[in-house]
Amino acid sequence: MLGWELPPHNSGGLGVACYHLCKALSKKSVDIEFVLPYHAPFEEDFMTVTAAHPQGAKIVLANSAAYDSYKYVFEDGHEEWVDIIGQQHAFEHAVARIASEREFDVIHAHDWLTFRAALRAKQARDVPLILHVHSIERDRAGGEDGNPVVREIEASSMQLADRVIAVSQLTKNAIVKEYDIPAEKIEVVHNSVDHESFLELDSNNAYRYLTAMKAQGYRVVSNVGRLTIQKGLPNLLRAAREVIFRAPKTLFLIVGSGEQYFELIELAAELGISQNVIFTGFQRGKNWRDTFAISDLFVMPSVSEPFGIAPLEAIGFGSPTLVSKQSGVSEVLHNSLKVDFWDVAEMANQITAVVQNDALRDDLQTNAKNELGRMSWDSAADKLFSVYQQHIFQGAAA
């Protein structure tokens, strides 16, 4: 399996999804070698993690988040900084070398950064190639075409792949539309959640101020995620103004950082709602969990969200949700409010309904929690396993 990140060295949901998929697959006796572009200690035994370094590189230092630059330290002592394209090329060559030295039955690669390497591995060993699409370039570019080089990599790799996995029907449709890949070649495998993580919640919430305000009748509406164009936060703030006008005791909690951070702070001020909108910056661990726990409603207003795990996490930690219809998660989550990302009036309407009606909030949460309890990574692993079997069987028959 080829990936770009794994927890704890992950910048987003991709690494987390890979981790849980592999863990669930390992229960089906799938023997996984997970190849990463950097070296990181991996202490669990359900799979082997290998670092694919450029030849001669002794140490690869990832600059904290996976999408930043890397530093290669070579055996002769010289150092090289590389950008994301450079990393991708280095990874490609290293994977080609590893592929020629190993035995494996199937190649399973996650997202465009690993696709060229996956093609090289396919060249080295003619085994089935499965590409797992967590997002396409148009999603990441907020609905624009995006980088033509990346589009080309996505298009040509998917043409050559034996099978494509999409994290949602939404993503499957997008792949068909953007890259003319035949629909029957694409299998939808939805993500899921890890229920163990929900046990870490404790009763002493980190937001003491919000706890006190809630006791005074205030209600808290939150969003957690990167503050980037595809997440649709400006519409949430515009809806927030309408909500606050009708329900002044509503506080909005925006957790995360990203290129829109400053712009959103300014927008809240411009809308005249700064007293009700709290920006916390990026949070992890307890503060992150407690954001969901303190919320009366979690809103994911994404313009485009191939899957979107955050609402499932929100439910697990105790918050009902409102998700945009333009998200993959809305295909599997029934007990959630749903709205078109562009429909600010309806978004405001639904948020207002929840903050003014605790019974609605509580029923939504109880039912969502029950629904969540029936989700697991095992069903994703079942589907993947049968895809593996089909292709390995076909390969053997051919």
Next chain:
Amino acid sequence: MSKAIVLYMHVHQPYRVRHYTIFDAGSNHDYFDAPYHDRTSNEQILHKVAEKSYIPTNKRLLGLLNTHPEFKLSLSITGTVLEQLEKWSPKALSSFQELTATGRVEIVAETYHHSLAFFYSRPEFEMQVDMHRRKVQELFGQTPQVFRNTELAYNNDLAYWADKAGYKGILAEGWDKVLHWREPNFVYQPTYTDNIKLLLKNYKLSDDIAFRFGNQNWSEWPLTADKFAGWLNDSGDATNFNLFMDYETFGEHQWHETGIFDFLDHLPREWLKTEGNSFMTVSEVIDSFPPVDRVDVPQTTTWADTERDLSAWLGNNMQLSAINAVYDLQDAILDTHDLVLIDDWRKLQTSDHFYYMCTKYFNDGDIHAYFSPYENPYEAFTAYMNAYHDLKFRLLEKGVAV
């Protein structure tokens, strides 16, 4: 013809808000207590400015006062910096007291908290002016007669208020758009007032010292005391040259290495060489010369930026949101009679907080950035708003609905 230099320097330090998060709100109320080595540490900054500016400058000023019986100056010192001096640099505080003890250093009135309260709450504004007067009486044994508002923010309404409040004079920026063809080098009177006089800053001459002095690309660099005195002597019809500037010009904005202290050392001797030249405090110049004309300022002027308006403090939506948030709490806060809470609320009124949120020239990394202890205006805004939320938490604890 007699001509006077009216040297007036403004001393101020705010209580900066530390990196205060929403997770602090409701738990810690120590907005102003950054760790000592943090950029927002008020104690550290006060120590630095006392060593680099207050103590060496006062030493020279005292020397000049002792050497030249004609040398005089005026100071305004905010309540917030006086408190900090009492706590963290009694030595610097007593150096100011030694200056006023000569009887030739006049203290100018202003708001205790260096606030923009005049534009948001008249009762609060008057309270802060009163607090400042009492603090000055306590520490310097004099009662201010001349008023200056924060950032030299001035308009007809303020002049009217100061006139009714009994001040003999008020200070403002000598901005071309209010003076038109007139020179700032005279005593004026605000429109619609009975007694009060108006002193207008000669910003060209003041900025030659405060901003341009150390700039080696300036065509007049290096500026010497005799050259400067020569300009004043040659400037034709004038009674008073109002040189108004931040006190920290000496040693902080203009470092010791620029020669700014030598300039200060030599200025009285060079200026007093000419018969009829003198130094006057702000009260003295008002008592000495009748007003030559009335000046009408319907719109607010300040001494900042090329706009000379309040846009450095109230120019963007974050600044307006923040200042409105803090004044919205006024009645609830004052009704608690909790002196600690009221004091923290007042410290959040200091204009510097809003200045740190200025985005006007954010991309240029200019003078605004130089004076800000924050990474960017957004960080300043977020920390401030979190402190605001904590004020609300404290009100809730007291059973006040917010």
